Every structure is written in C-alpha cells, then in structure tokens.
Amino acid sequence: MAAPPAEAPARCDLVIRGGEVIDGTGAPRRRADLAVAGERVVAIGDLGRTAGAVEIDASGRAVAPGFIDVHTHDDRLLLSGPDMAPKVSQGVTTVIAGNCGISLAPLRLTRRPPPPLDLLGDERWWHFGDFGTYAEAIERAPAATNVAMLVGHSTLRVGTMDSLDRPARDGEVERMRALLAESLRQGAIGLSTGLFYPTARSAPTDEVVAIAGTLKALGGLYVTHMRDEADHVEESIDETLEIGRRAGVPVVISHHKTVGRRNFGRTRETLAKIERARARQAVGLDVYPYIASSSVISIERIRMGIPVLVSWSVPHPEAAGRDLDDVAAEWGCDRVEAAERLKPGGAIYFQLDEEDVRRVLSYPHAMIGSDGLPHDARPHPRLWGTFPRVLGHYARDLGLFGLEEAVRRMTGLPAACFGIADRGVVRAGAFADLVVFDPLTVIDRATFDEPVRPAAGIDAVVVNGRVVWRAGASTGDRPGRLLRRGSGAGPSPSSAR
Numbered sequence: 001m002a003a004p005p006a007e008a009p010a011r012c013d014l015v016i017r018g019g020e021v022i023d024g025t026g027a028p029r030r031r032a033d034l035a036v037a038g039e040r041v042v043a044i045g046d047l048g049r050t051a052g053a054v055e056i057d058a059s060g061r062a063v064a065p066g067f068i069d070v071h072t073h074d075d076r077l078l079l080s081g082p083d084m085a086p087k088v089s090q091g092v093t094t095v096i097a098g099n100c101g102i103s104l105a106p107l108r109l110t111r112r113p114p115p116p117l118d119l120l121g122d123e124r125w126w127h128f129g130d131f132g133t134y135a136e137a138i139e140r141a142p143a144a145t146n147v148a149m150l151v152g153h154s155t156l157r158v159g160t161m162d163s164l165d166r167p168a169r170d171g172e173v174e175r176m177r178a179l180l181a182e183s184l185r186q187g188a189i190g191l192s193t194g195l196f197y198p199t200a201r202s203a204p205t206d207e208v209v210a211i212a213g214t215l216k217a218l219g220g221l222y223v224t225h226m227r228d229e230a231d232h233v234e235e236s237i238d239e240t241l242e243i244g245r246r247a248g249v250p251v252v253i254s255h256h257k258t259v260g261r262r263n264f265g266r267t268r269e270t271l272a273k274i275e276r277a278r279a280r281q282a283v284g285l286d287v288y289p290y291i292a293s294s295s296v297i298s299i300e301r302i303r304m305g306i307p308v309l310v311s312w313s314v315p316h317p318e319a320a321g322r323d324l325d326d327v328a329a330e331w332g333c334d335r336v337e338a339a340e341r342l343k344p345g346g347a348i349y350f351q352l353d354e355e356d357v358r359r360v361l362s363y364p365h366a367m368i369g370s371d372g373l374p375h376d377a378r379p380h381p382r383l384w385g386t387f388p389r390v391l392g393h394y395a396r397d398l399g400l401f402g403l404e405e406a407v408r409r410m411t412g413l414p415a416a417c418f419g420i421a422d423r424g425v426v427r428a429g430a431f432a433d434l435v436v437f438d439p440l441t442v443i444d445r446a447t448f449d450e451p452v453r454p455a456a457g458i459d460a461v462v463v464n465g466r467v468v469w470r471a472g473a474s475t476g477d478r479p480g481r482l483l484r485r486g487s488g489a490g491p492s493p494s495s496a497r
C-alpha cells in the first residue's frame with residue numbers, strides 16, 4: 001500500500017479499510033484505505049494511524065464510486081419508498097429520474113393520467129404544479145439516494161394541450177417552453193421525450209426542437225426514448241441527432257436497442273451511426289442488460305407475437321406475473337382481446353436479441369441504466385438486478401469487459417455526461433458516494449419468476465458520507481440530495497477511444 005497521504009487525519013467519521021479501490025476513471029484498481037469526514041472523502045492511502053467513528057473492513061472487497069442509474073422512473077419512489085431499497089441494494093447512490101417523457105412535475109391532475117404517465121401512479125400522485133414544489137418535497141423529506149431530474153415532454157403536453165393526437169400550437173409550445181425554463185431554474189437538469197408513446201407521437205421534430213431550444217441557455221441536455229426502436233431505428237437516431245444539433249445541446253439515447261426479430265443484429269449499424277455522430281456533436285446512450293423490455297400495455301407490441309408477461313393490471317390484478325397467452329387461453333379469447341381487457345396495465349416484452357444486448361453493452365460510450373419500474377406489481381427484474389448483473393454476469397462471468405471498465409460506465413462516464421460534479425469518482429475532495437462489493441460473488445438474484453430479490457455481494461453503500469445499506473438491509477438513513485446540473489458540460493464530441 002502507498003505511504004500515508006499528507007492529509008490523513010487522526011480521526012474522521014468513516015474509514016473503509018483494506019479494499020481495492022476502483023476509482024471510476026477506468027484506471028486499474030489499487031489497494032488503499034479511505035477516510036471520510038462529513039460528506040466528503042478526505043484521504044486515500046495507508047491510513048493505519050487514522051481512526052474512524054465508523055469502520056468498514058473491506059479486505060478482499062472492491063471499493064468504488066456509488067453507481068449512477070442514468071435511466072429511472074423513480075420520481076415517485078423517492079417520495080413513497082424513500083429507503084430506495086431496489087437501488088441502494090445494487091450499490092446505486094444517484095438516480096436520474098423523469099425519463100421517457102414522463103416526469104411527476106410540473107403537472108397537477110384530477111383524473112388518471114394517460115399511459116404511459118400512469119407508470120408513476122394514478123391522479124393521487126400528480127399534485128406538483130411546478131418543479132420547485134417537487135424539489136422542495138425531496139429536500140424536505142430526502143431519500144436514501146441522490147436524484148437529478150429531467151422534465152418530461154409528455155408531462156408538459158398533458159398539462160398544456162386539450163388533445164394529444166396533434167402537433168402543439170404556437171401558444172402551447174410557448175407555454176411548454178416557459179414551464180421547462182422555470183423547471184430548469186428550479187433545479188431540473190434537462191428535457192426527456194418519449195416520442196414512441198401516444199402522448200407524444202404526434203409531436204413533429206420541429207415541436208421538440210422548439211421546446212429543447214430552451215435548454216442551451218440554461219445548461220440542460222436532451223434525453224430521448226426515440227420515436228421508433230424497430231424498423232425505423234436509424235431514422236429515429238437521425239431525428240435525435242438533428243434535435244441536438246438544432247437546439248445546440250448534448251443528446252442521450254435512452255435504453256438503446258433494436259426491437260423485433262427482423263431488426264436483430266442492427267445494433268452494428270446503429271452503433272456505427274452513433275460513433276460517426278460523436279465526431280460532430282455530443283451523444284451519449286444507455287442500456288439495460290436484458291433481452292426483455294417493459295412498459296405499459298402496447299397492442300402494437302403484442303401483435304408482434306413475442307412472449308409477453310403481464311406486470312400489472314388495474315381491472316385484473318390477479319393476472320400480474322402471468323404469461324399473456326395463458327390469460328387469453330383461460331378467458332377463451334386471443335391475446336389482443338386479453339390485453340385490451342387488462343388495460344390499464346403493464347407488460348414485459350421478450351423482443352431483443354442477446355447478441356445486440358452484448359454489442360451495446362460492449363460499446364465504450366454506453367452507460368448503464370436500469371429503466372426499472374418500481375410500482376409494477378410484478379416488475380421486470382432489471383429494477384433490482386441491473387448493476388450486479390453487469391458486474392457479475394457480463395463483466396466477470398462472460399468477460400465482455402474488465403471490472404474497472406464496468407465501474408467506469410456506471411460512475412465516471414455518467415457523471416461527465418450528465419454534468420454531475422464531484423461524484424462518480426473516488427478521490428480526496430469528492431463526495432463520499434461509495435459502494436463496497438465482492439467482485440467474486442456480486443450477482444443479480446432477481447429473475448422474471450422472482451423479480452423482487454436483492455442482489456448478492458453488495459456489502460455496504462454510502463451516500464454523502466452516511467451508510468445507507470449494510471449487511472443486506474437498509475440502515476434507514478436518508479442523506480440523498482436533489483442534484484442540480486453542475487458546471488461540467490455534457491459529453492464532448494470525440495472520436496473513438
């Protein structure tokens with residue numbers, strides 16, 4: 001171990017001793033102790049003479065920056081389940097919420113929201129008329145993790161337009177621009193769209209460019225669940241890049257994939273397209289490590305004939321967790337009729353190719369995002385399993401990349417992309433968002449049959465210097481913050497690493 005650093009204190013709040021530090025930059029691991037005082041790491045090295053009020057023995061373990069889950073729908077979970085167990089149990093210390101055009105603010109509703117907004121709950125949960133009120137709620141009753149929030153385009157449309165099956169009129173675009181600008185000033189970090197969904201499908205590119213035009217001056221970025229991830233996925237990437245260029249902002253392509261059997265293998269072309277674009281403009285992307293997607297019930301997807309599991313249903317809660325075809329057989333109808341009867345509800349669609357999943361995961365600029373749906377009765381296992389699955393299954397067992405690279409894609413890379421300052425890295429002076437895990441045993445245990453199971457191998461999780469997960473359970477501490485966009489810019493244009 002290195003010599004004691006000059007700044008090593010005699011006493012501090014927390015010492016993590018004897019672990020292999022993986023610092024989030026991709027650099028090789030090195031054996032070192034870590035001292036934390038207050039919310040920051042204060043020293044790294046041989047801290048044999050430093051005593052911690054709390055000591056964690058990390059021998060044989062990896063010590064990494066807490067993971068940043070860049071793609072979540074945790075807007076409501078932060079309030080209704082603030083221990084954030086699905087996330088901290090995986091080593092996640094920061095979530096980016098408000099994705100796919102869906103954000104809980106700014107929108108006040110007295111009736112059930114249209115799908116997919118109802119992923120976050122019925123009208124009882126939609127009472128934040130402006131972003132500042134949501135930010136205050138988070139700051140008044142913090143969660144265990146930090147959060148940075150996007151403003152959803154569909155949320156803006158639902159709050160602004162009397163019908164969603166048409167382009168927004170000029171006055172409506174102005175109103176959405178004003179709401180977005182106000183939200184950014186109150187702490188949001190960017191705009192998300194879900195142009196695939198009925199709530200936003202009728203929005204032309206120009207509408208999105210006009211709204212996204214607000215971002216540049218206020219330092220926000222544009223994140224998108226694209227219009228088409230199937231036959232027209234390349235046109236959708238072109239549209240995304242065009243929006244980024246015309247609005248003058250960085251873009252992030254959410255949960256990148258190519259959907260449906262006839263599009264299997266097309267990630268070769270899509271990644272090449274993204275790689276070429278990166279020479280001209282700032283482009284990021286994220287991916288989840290599974291061959292099934294999950295969302296609200298989509299008749300279009302159900303018609304594709306792929307295997308489908310029901311994840312929740314308001315009229316038939318007993319169907320959650322069942323195969324859609326089994327439900328249809330029992331009801332003596334076809335799967336489309338069964339799906340119609342299950343609405344409003346959600347489903348899991350087995351529509352991706354394992355080779356595509358591995359190809360996107362292997363792309364050096366791909367971040368990891370769970371896309372977990374925390375309010376589904378029988379959620380997709382990605383909610384509880386994403387990060388340990390990448391570390392244990394894809395990095396360690398299949399050898400897609402090394403552990404240091406896996407950690408970089410969950411920490412340093414997303415912190416740079418989303419402009420999150422002083423996190424996503426282990427260094428003296430950075431915030432003490434940390435995870436201690438066993439590289440030999442870390443693995444997801446959530447499955448499609450048993451989706452609510454914490455991962456194995458996550459020893460301890462620290463957020464802003466305080467331990468939130470230890471020995472397989474939440475500690476009850478909730479030191480999370482609302483993170484505002486830092487001074488760091490978005491992903492900078494560059495050619496291949």
Ligand SMILES: [Zn+2]
Pocket residue numbers: 099100194225254255
């Ligand atoms: Zn999405």
